[in-house]
Amino acid sequence: MDSVYLFPPLSFWISDALCFGSLLSQQASHNRYIYQGLEMESTCGSLLFELQKIWDEVGEADNERDKMLFELEQECLDAYKRKVDQASRCRAQLRQAVADAEAQLADIYAALGDRPVHMNKSSGSLKKELHAIMPQLEDMKKKRNERKSQFAEVLKQINSISKELSGSTEDNLTTMIIDEHDLSMKRLDDLQSQLLLLQKEKGERLRQVLDQLNVLNALCMVLGMDFKSTVCSVHPTLGDSSGTKSISADTIKSLSATICRLKDVKLQRMQRVHIFSSQVFAKQFIQLSYLLHFQLQELAMTMVELWNLMDTPVEEQHMFQSVTRTIAAAENEITEPNSLSLEFIDNAETEVMRLQEMKMSKIKEVISRKREILEEICRGAHMVVDGQFGTDLSVESIESGAISPSDLLEQLEFQISKVKEEAFSRKEILEKVQKWLAAREEESWLEEYNRDDNRYNAGRGTHLMLKRAEKARVIVNKIPAMVDALKSKAKTWEKERKTEFLYDGVGLISMIDEYCELKHLKEQERQKQRDQKKLQGQLMTEQEAIYGSKPSPSKSSNKRKKNNGGGPVKQHSSNASNSQKHAEFLTLRKALSPISSLCSNIISCNFEDQNAKTGEFKDTQTAYKTPSATPTKTVSAYDENRTPKTMPIPLPATPPTMSNAMQTATTPFTPGIRGVEEVEYSYEERRAGFVSTKLHSRPLSLV
């Protein structure tokens, strides 16, 4: 700058002293310049003087000299002008800078929303002003940046939360742009309150989600489903226990939908369980009624049975206690893990099926027992079982569904009570019938006994036989009275009931009538026989008269001639070929001995068959009692049965349509013969090798 003042003293010197003087006076305040100017004036003056001297020496023309001086002056002026321009430009720049700074400052203030700072204008030079304003501006800029970052922070949070809430993954860019022109505290507060709101909502939602997850967890536990997979299917983040969970509205919605669905499932399953439970109860009820039934009927006998029966349900119930418990529980109360899981319900259902099957078989058992009881009563009362109830009262009719078990039971029960009642009414008559039948048996025994020629032979047990015969005779004498009483009883019964009295399916009255008729026939036969005997006697006396001799009484008792043609024997048609022989033996019956009744005839007849064929007048018992040693036997035990060996057995080779009487023979109670015998073994033991070697003897079986 100093260079600017280089030439003014020259111009002062050369031409316009006033002009220079004013210039200099303007700068007078600057002592230094003045001093310099003085120095320069002196330099310029000396230079001018030197120039004048040179010119003088050279002899330059004056006009040339003026021209040169003018040029010089012109050059000086240009230099000044340039410097002034420069300075003014510099000033303008300064001004501009200050103005800019001020404007910026004002902007920032406005943006920050602060009151505009009162600026002390015009204090000093432009440069001072600029110096004063610049730090302020820097300050404010820093402040603005801080504010901006605050905004950015808040906005970022808001953005992230709203993103979570909306559930969208892309950034919400619009909210990210910070409005540069409004960074006021008020706006910040607004944003912060918005953020708070959002945070609150987030918390709310999170709580909601957690609640729902808890509910879901409980449901899954109850239903036996995998909680994690269920939850992951709603939103993958939910399954993660540590990470953040999705809380978007969609998630909540689908969560609640899932909960609703599971609740539905739970209700459905509960209904199933309820049905199941009612079935269980039904089963228990039936069992109980079954038990009660037997308690009433066979209290003493079934005590142990009851315990055993009770045993089963207790064990079974234990397993399904939790199920039966649910009957009383409301939907909300079922919280026990797995109590509604599918497998559990399935198990329970299979159990129900099993129980139902068991129930069915139990019912069948009960029914068959009932039937047994019914048949037992019928049998006891000599009633025909078939006539009392149809065949439809059987287990099969339940299976076919024709009748329900309870109905069937009821019917059976009804039948039983009916039959019981009838049996009671029959009791008195039946007792009489029994007596009558027993008497008939005795009668037939007596008849048979009377036929035995050896009956008075002294032997073991003969006195017992005599006693029995004595008793039998007493009884036989009572028979007619018995029959009369029985008949009248039966008749009154029939009148009362208006049905025929059936004894094992045969009318009692007709039985009695037939018996009486038969007896009558026998009586006639006997009469005829007596007449014949008389006739014979007459014939003998006549013969005596003619030949003078009388056949000895012993010879006259020739059996052949005394054939009375006993009715019962002839009926046994299967042995018709033997009838002739039978007839012979029957004549042995004493004239006054009672005639055997027909029912027992068959048995006695059979004995006779055997006896007839062997030609031995032996009681079967005596036959067995006398072992006759036969050589074919190695084992002594077999000797017992020697006798029958020699006897042909009257078994027809072809199956008869008529029923055959059994070959009954009362086996005597002889003490065991095991003492003599070696250790016996069954065929199975021999086959299985369960035989000690020393005992291996010939099989006992076949003769």
Place this chain on the structure above:
Amino acid sequence: MTAAPPPSTGRELSNPPTDGISNLRFSNHSDHLLVSSWDKSVRLYDASANALRGEFMHGGAVLDCCFHDDSSGFSASADHTVRRLVFNYNREDILGRHDAPVRCIEYSYATGQVITGSWDKTLKCWDPRGASAQERSLVGTYAQPERVYSMSLVGNRLVVATAGRHVNVYDLRNMSQPEQRRESSLKYQTRCVRCYPNGTGYALSSVEGRVAMEFFDLSEAGQSKKYAFKCHRKSEAGRDIVYPVNAIAFHPIYGTFATGGCDGYVNVWDGNNKKRLYQYAKYPTSVAALSFSRDGRLLAVASSYTYEEGDKPHEPDAIFVRSVNEVEVKPKPKMLPNPAT
């Protein structure tokens, strides 16, 4: 005398056991037939469909089997085991063991127990609900005087026949000792014992062609009803051949009964009237076992050599199921007198 009906043995089941048949039984609920055999198998047949429904192989010959319900049963084996068989799953588990071959097995509906008799001279009661461990399923062991040969149940009564002609009658509710100790009325080895369906007594057969009808009632009147009769005998060339009576089966409805002997015949008897009702045509070999179906309409007959004459060639083992005509098993009312003759 009318002509005999055409001889028929009934329908033969296909897939019979390959060795001696030890027992067969009809189910109480269906026409299923359980068959045990010396070929170590237990087979389940549907008799009405003539189909083999299941087969269980054991470690030894199977000497007896019985049903539990329609879906399971029990078997007694010569390998000393008592097994439970579940038909639906073809599963079997061992209920327990004896010390010797197990001869007979029964299931009591009254007590829910399985009862087995063995040649180890004991009777054992089992609770089939107990797990497979013997100590859990075994209810009790009851010593017998001799090896057990046959057993039968009715209601709460159990009749046990052993070697040495012993007969023990038990009350299942008190097994500590026999209710009655008896000796067989027959003089020879007991072959089979079966209770009357009405629970008043039992029929007992011996190896010597004879059957005794016995009564539980010990009073004089009760015992006076007992009797014995001869059966399954043949007269040949002046010699009387006596066959063992292997099987007795009571008709579930009429209470009449069928007997089967080593002569290959099956006879039906009316025990009350002391009559023989029917004789079926001869079977190829010994009748080893008999069973009536639950309604008495079918009779299963095991025609199988019972080893009475030791190891010898014999007819193949077969099971015949015949339908039973009512007239063959229904007791006839007391024969009416016929005064005309």
